[in-house]
Amino acid sequence: MEADSDHSAPDELDTRLERIAEALIFAAESPVTPERIAGACEAVTGLAPDTGVVADAVEQLNARYEESGSALRVETWSGGYRMATSERFAPYLEAFFEKEKRTTLSRSLMETVAIIAYRQPVTRPEIEFVRGVSADYAVGKLLDMDLVDVVGRSDALGRPMLYGTTDLFLDQFGLSDLDDLPNLRELEELLDDPDFSDEKAELFMEADLEERMDEEEEAPAGEPSTNGKA
Amino acid sequence: MYQVQLQDFEGPLDLLLFFIKRDELDVFNIPIAEVTDEFLAYVRAMQEIDLDGVGDFIYMAAVLISIKAEMLLPSDDDEAGDEEAVDPRRELARRLLEYKRFKEAANDLERHQERRLQKHTRGAASSQEKHYETERELDLDASVYDLATALRGVLTTLPEPDPVHAVERESYSVEQQQTYVLERVLEAQTVSFEDLVRERSRPFVIATFLAVLEMARQRLVTISIAASNQDFYLLRPDAEAE
Numbered sequence A: 001m002e003a004d005s006d007h008s009a010p011d012e013l014d015t016r017l018e019r020i021a022e023a024l025i026f027a028a029e030s031p032v033t034p035e036r037i038a039g040a041c042e043a044v045t046g047l048a049p050d051t052g053v054v055a056d057a058v059e060q061l062n063a064r065y066e067e068s069g070s071a072l073r074v075e076t077w078s079g080g081y082r083m084a085t086s087e088r089f090a091p092y093l094e095a096f097f098e099k100e101k102r103t104t105l106s107r108s109l110m111e112t113v114a115i116i117a118y119r120q121p122v123t124r125p126e127i128e129f130v131r132g133v134s135a136d137y138a139v140g141k142l143l144d145m146d147l148v149d150v151v152g153r154s155d156a157l158g159r160p161m162l163y164g165t166t167d168l169f170l171d172q173f174g175l176s177d178l179d180d181l182p183n184l185r186e187l188e189e190l191l192d193d194p195d196f197s198d199e200k201a202e203l204f205m206e207a208d209l210e211e212r213m214d215e216e217e218e219a220p221a222g223e224p225s226t227n228g229k230a
Numbered sequence B: 001m002y003q004v005q006l007q008d009f010e011g012p013l014d015l016l017l018f019f020i021k022r023d024e025l026d027v028f029n030i031p032i033a034e035v036t037d038e039f040l041a042y043v044r045a046m047q048e049i050d051l052d053g054v055g056d057f058i059y060m061a062a063v064l065i066s067i068k069a070e071m072l073l074p075s076d077d078d079e080a081g082d083e084e085a086v087d088p089r090r091e092l093a094r095r096l097l098e099y100k101r102f103k104e105a106a107n108d109l110e111r112h113q114e115r116r117l118q119k120h121t122r123g124a125a126s127s128q129e130k131h132y133e134t135e136r137e138l139d140l141d142a143s144v145y146d147l148a149t150a151l152r153g154v155l156t157t158l159p160e161p162d163p164v165h166a167v168e169r170e171s172y173s174v175e176q177q178q179t180y181v182l183e184r185v186l187e188a189q190t191v192s193f194e195d196l197v198r199e200r201s202r203p204f205v206i207a208t209f210l211a212v213l214e215m216a217r218q219r220l221v222t223i224s225i226a227a228s229n230q231d232f233y234l235l236r237p238d239a240e241a242e
Helices: A012-027 A034-045 A051-068 A087-096 A107-119 A124-131 A136-144 A167-172 A187-192 A201-205 A209-222 B012-022 B032-047 B054-072 B090-117 B124-140 B144-157 B174-188 B193-197 B202-217
Strands: A072-077 A080-085 A148-153 A161-165 B002-005 B164-167 B190-192 B222-225 B232-235
Touching: A012 A034, A012 A051, A012 A080, A034 A051, A034 A080, A051 A072, A080 A087, A107 A124, A107 A136, A107 A161, A107 B090, A124 A136, A124 A161, A124 B090, A136 A148, B012 B032, B012 B054, B012 B090, B032 B054, B032 B202, B054 B090, B054 B202, B174 B190, B174 B193, B174 B202, B174 B232, B190 B193, B193 B202, B193 B232, B202 B222
Parallel strands: none
Antiparallel strands: A072 A080, A148 A161, B002 B164, B190 B232, B222 B232
């Protein structure tokens, strides 16, 4: 590496670490953890910088990119750093890579991967129960795409396989780790949703069931047919 | 006459959520009879185009019918404690809400992936290529079901702006089927359910089944389950019923 004379940073070592991180993250094709950057430094100089110091250096690097209006950014995905183009240039990249059109997952794969992500480790029957449809195809497809993997076996009858999401899933969804997943709405919140009418959870739990059953019984008796509807 | 709009539903629960939203139904007080009818109409339309997913819908149709049947059965008035009684629709309501949570989570994840796709990294193009390869390989291993699904895909992407299927109104009523079942039982003393509905359409089978449940409730017939669990028999309760 050449002398970093263009920037007169107060702390030369920090600036140097920033450039080393930049080089490693640029060259890597998958997320680079701060530990690996520290490890590379140790292999060359015999001194391993603290991972917190590495993280600070990467932050400085990003600040410098932002300041200079660079097309690049360092993103934190799947627990490591990746160099990526800024979204401002997305139209150009899409035009450039027109043959490799990248799209989001289909609806069924998206719902399946969501259940696996939030419920992991989860068995296939559990996934099927939530969606009400067979998960054979979706799980097979997600396994092929490396977005999910078998992470063990359940103690339940038949010892079904347990599925979980992979590092690639975090990378491809721009998540740093599983805690970075958007919050799953609580049932109570759903019940306040205007989509569902005014009857609320309390009603659900301690409903006046008898009254409701009576209503239901009366209705079909008065009709000419219980299963026909004009 | 039902007009069923063939939209892309992710499954039976998704379809039920659609009904609930469209008709502004209360998820805890679903009018099971109406919803079941419309659900069955959709299933029939679906059978014409989809081989693969229809089984999941038929399963849910059975769940709806069993809930409907359960609600027809008299509740034991002796057990005064109404806290004991559980609305048969409760489990379904729970499942619908749970599914809705994950539908929303899938939307959130989709937005994340969209944003991520705006950001390009090195090596992404080649790894993407690898995925396309496995996809092609998979397709060669495909079964006849995948072929049918593919055909359905082709059919649904045809430039038909608004694919509307006309579904005939169900032509069997439970009352009608009760008469039919009674005739058959009186004639033969014992009839297996399979014989009653052999080579008949699904609505016929379902209406007959509901008729049998209703008659069992009124003690017009007795039901005996076959050892194989695949069928059951209807018997006249005794001679004096004649």
